[in-house]
Amino acid sequence: MGSAMSERHHRRQRWAARGALAAAASALLLPLVTGGLRGLLLLVATLAGLALTAAALWWVLSRRGAVRMAAAALALFAPVSLISLFATANLLWVVFLSLLLWCAAVWSGRYALRSTGLRPVRAKEYRTPPPQRPFLLLNPRSGGGKVGKFQLKEKAEALGARVVLLDPDRHQDVTALARAAVADGADLLGVAGGDGTQALVAAVAAEHGLPFLVIAAGTRNHFAMDLGLDRDDPAASLDALTDGVELRVDLGFAADRPFVNNASFGVYGAVVQSPGYREDKVGAALERLPELLTRQSGPRLTAVADGTAIADPQAVLVSNNAYRMDDPFGFGRRERLNSGRLGVLAVRVDSAVEAAELLLSPRPEGLTVLTAQRVVVQADAPQLEVGLDGEALTLPAPVHCRIARRALRVRVPRDRPGVPEAPPRLDWRRLRKLAAAVGRTAAPSRSRHG
Template identity: 90%
Template sequence: MGSAMSDRYHRRQRWAARCALAAVALAALLPLVSGGLKGLLLLAVGLAGLALTAAALWWVLSRRGPARTGAAALAVGTPVAVITLFAAANLLWVVFASLVLWCLAVWSGRYALRSTGLRPVRVKEYRTPPPKRPFLLLNPRSGGGKVEKFGLKEKAEALGAQVVLLDGDQHQDVTALARAAVADGADLLGVAGGDGTQALVAAVAAEHGLPFLVISAGTRNHFAMDLGLDRDDPSTCLDALTDGVELRVDLGFADGRPFVNNASFGVYGAVVQSPGYREDKVGAALDRLPELLTRQSGPRLTAGADGTTIADPQAVLVSNNPYRMDDPFGFGRRERLDSGKLGVLAVRVDSAVEAAELLLAPRPEGLTVLTAQHVVVEADASHLEVGLDGEALTLPAPVHCRIARRALRVRVPRNRPGVPEAPPRLDWRRLRKLAAAVGRTAAPSRSWRP
């Protein structure tokens, strides 16, 4: 019976692969079959419209005054004009049909490939006794007041935690507070606040070998998201105090300053320094970007990553484990937090043509994506502006980034939403082989079955 079920499953895989390839072929041929030469010309016009829109967006970001206004009008008007042309030729339905076929191809392809690769990453959980003297720092202003909204202070104290509310009106040294708590006998450190505050306290926990509790009360909660915590109800994170397990995750450092998410150099590192950035992020970015993108201000950067040199990028992002880049639905997520590698993402764009290539080309020259254990960011200036987990810092150049593998013990609830399983990367060569496979050869010997 098991062999028969396996054969049926592999047959479904093969047919899903064939369906994906057929959908792609139909999506490519539909404009030509439906509109003939006119359909082919309109398809070329559509691709040119995408390139022009990308170029116009570059001009919006890198220009000021009337030039920026004109570019914004072009960025909006070009897609409208292309859609109007398709509608006038009675081929607008072809666009929607092609989109549906592409969606079908992606879904079928992922179904076919989801069981032909290696097992997905499984994070090992360690069962340890609950803490006896947990110490928590809560920021009442974080996330628009989630601490008060969800009654985090009262719930934490009811579970036996010592709680300190941070005062948003004055600067407080959270590192000093955490170290004082350790000296007083705390056996767990936790934070409800932004990722920058999380990183500072996490470094103290890692330094003393103590478990660290993440409470998802920040605005974006990227670290909490990649830990699989509930970002809608931060009070559920407190369940880890009584019914929790531990994960061993990596911790990044930029010249000794810890980060749980990323360190950003160049454009974002400069924009985040703007006085009005917190109140108006878009306005602050539009105000600084023209000079930064055209290299009229800011230092010239050079990044070295384990022997690879990245020359003159406008932006460099060094992350605690690499971000996913192969899927728009998983973009901004990290598949794992314990690989012991830094993710490196560098962008260099010097013209509208290169901006269009960055958007449309499968492997644009202006985009560098790699992993490394050690990254050095140099500049033709004595200091570098850095965005460290969203916090604005200025560090002496060069800045050395490293990763401490599994240095942090993170205590999380045993029952939590978890990180959504990453869909497999679409590999059309593997799909063709799978579609042509016969019998049980559709899946390699290292496959796994759900």
């Protein structure tokens, strides 16, 4: 029975790998087979159009005035012209069919690789008794007023929590409030607010070895997403007070400032300092980007990650565990929060050609992606503008980033949506080996039964 099931498993694996390779090859060959020389020329035109679009987008971001307007028109004109060319040649259906074949290739390839038995590392859950004196900080403006909409204060108090509503009209030191709560006997600290506020309270919880509760009431809730919480129902996070488990996750630090998501240096770190950024993010970015991208303003950066130097990038992102970069559906997510390593993403683009390479090349020179335990961001200026979990800060240079492995006890509901399983990275070389190797493995089994 076991042998038969194993053989069927290998057979499915083999055909999925072969199907992925066949679909990918068909997607590449279809324009050439159906269009001949015309199809080949259109394929070349497509690559040129994509490169032109990337270059135009670079000019939009790095130029002003008439040049920016012309580049925006070009970025729109290039893809529209490509579609028109295929339509004129009566080959538009080929584009859609090729896209469908690519989708089939990706799906089949991931199915084949997933069936090899590789599984993502899941965070271990620890069962601990419910807190007796939980303390929660709630920001009534967070997420457009989710605290009031979901009646978080009333529900938390009904579960025995002491609740403090932050005053949106005056600055309050949330770190001091959390420390005072600990001194008063709190045995859990929780926050309904942005990721920056969560990080400050999380650091106090980690310092005192207390569990930390994340209430997904922010606008984006990246940390809550990677913890597998229900972002559509912030009140569901309160279930952790009565029926919860604990996860041990990492906490990042830039100098002595904690972060649960990331610390951004360079372009983004400077843009978030703009006075009008909160009201008009796009407008503020377009106003500052030309000088920042062309290095007319802002410090020159150097990042050193565990001894690996990254010279003169325009942007450096240091994250609490690494973000996925290979999957558009999982982009911005982290597979785990307890690896004990910082993610490092650095970008250097100095021309339209390099911008096109960043879009089209599988391994562009201007993009550096790695992990490290320690990262030092240096500059030719005494101060560095930093975006820390979306909050604007200025820190003295150099900034030393580190990660405290599994320093944070996060209490989450036992019953929660969970983190979606990340699809395996698509490795075409491994797929080719898999398609051949599995066939040889399955063949002896069939001959014995023959």
